[in-house]
Amino acid sequence: MLYLTMRFILKNILFLIFIFSGIASAQKSPGTSKNHFIIDGFLGEKTVYETPYYILRTDDEYPKILIDACIHGDEVAGKYACDTVMKYIDVLEGTVVFVPMVNIQAFEKNVRGVNVDLNQVFPGDPNADLYEERLAKDFMDLIALINPDVVINLHEAWTKYDDNLYKKHKDKSFGQTIITNSEERPVFLVNSQYEINKRISDKDKIFRIQSFPYKENHSMDNIIDKLKIPSYTIETLRTLPLEERINYQVICILSFIREAGINFKYYGNIR
Numbered sequence: 001m002l003y004l005t006m007r008f009i010l011k012n013i014l015f016l017i018f019i020f021s022g023i024a025s026a027q028k029s030p031g032t033s034k035n036h037f038i039i040d041g042f043l044g045e046k047t048v049y050e051t052p053y054y055i056l057r058t059d060d061e062y063p064k065i066l067i068d069a070c071i072h073g074d075e076v077a078g079k080y081a082c083d084t085v086m087k088y089i090d091v092l093e094g095t096v097v098f099v100p101m102v103n104i105q106a107f108e109k110n111v112r113g114v115n116v117d118l119n120q121v122f123p124g125d126p127n128a129d130l131y132e133e134r135l136a137k138d139f140m141d142l143i144a145l146i147n148p149d150v151v152i153n154l155h156e157a158w159t160k161y162d163d164n165l166y167k168k169h170k171d172k173s174f175g176q177t178i179i180t181n182s183e184e185r186p187v188f189l190v191n192s193q194y195e196i197n198k199r200i201s202d203k204d205k206i207f208r209i210q211s212f213p214y215k216e217n218h219s220m221d222n223i224i225d226k227l228k229i230p231s232y233t234i235e236t237l238r239t240l241p242l243e244e245r246i247n248y249q250v251i252c253i254l255s256f257i258r259e260a261g262i263n264f265k266y267y268g269n270i271r
C-alpha cells in the first residue's frame with residue numbers, strides 16, 4: 001500500500017516536472033501580464049529541419065487552433081504575423097498553437113523549397129532521403145498529437161484573385177483568398193471571412209473564398225483527409241508591401257481564433 005502510494009506521488013511529481021519544464025517565460029505585452037502560459041518545443045527536434053513551435057495554453061485546453069506558416073519558405077508575411085500575434089495576444093480560454101517556420105531551411109534561404117516543394121510531398125515518409133518528406137511526416141504527426149479543432153495554413157501568392165482568372169485556373173493560388181478544398185461553405189469559414197473583411201477598409205483587398213481542387217500531396221488536403229481536421233489556407237498578395245501583408249495575416253489569424261471560439265484579448269494595433 002505504502003509502495004503504491006509512493007509510486008502514485010512520484011508519478012505525479014514527474015508529471016508536474018514534465019508540465020512545468022515545458023513552460024517558457026510568458027511574453028509580456030506593454031503593461032499587461034498574460035493569462036496563458038507557453039509550452040514551446042521543436043518539430044523535428046535534433047534534425048536538420050528542427051523548427052520551433054509554441055503552444056499558448058490556458059486551463060481550458062479546448063477550443064484549440066493550430067496556425068502554421070512558411071511551408072513555402074519565401075512566403076514570409078505569415079511568419080511575421082505569427083510573431084506579432086504571439087507578442088500581443090492574451091489567451092483567456094482555449095489553446096492557440098503556432099508553427100511559424102515549418103520549412104525553416106527554406107525560410108532562412110528565402111526560397112520556396114530547398115530540394116523539393118514541401119507542399120507536394122505530404123503525407124511524407126519517415127525513411128525518405130529528402131528532408132522535406134521526413135518533415136512532412138513529422139508535421140502530420142505533430143498535428144495529430146496536438147489534435148486542434150482547425151488548422152490554418154498561411155501562404156502568399158503573386159497574382160491577385162480575379163473571377164475570370166479563377167474560372168480558367170482553378171488549381172492556381174491567388175492573392176487575397178481563403179482557400180478551401182470543398183465547394184461547401186461551413187459557418188466557420190463564412191463567419192471568418194466576414195470577420196476578416198469587415199476590418200479591411202480597402203474593398204479592393206478583401207478576401208474571397210476559393211475552392212481549390214483536391215491534390216493528394218498537399219498539406220491541407222492531407223490534414224483534412226487523413227487527420228479528419230478542418231483546414232483552410234490564407235493567401236496574401238505578395239506584390240503588396242510586406243507591412244500591409246503582415247497586417248492582413250494578423251487580421252486573418254485573429255478572426256480565425258475568434259471564430260474557433262477561443263476567448264482572448266489583443267493589445268496590438270490593426271491598421
Ligand SMILES: [Zn+2]
Nearest residue numbers: 072075155156
Ligand atoms: Zn505557398
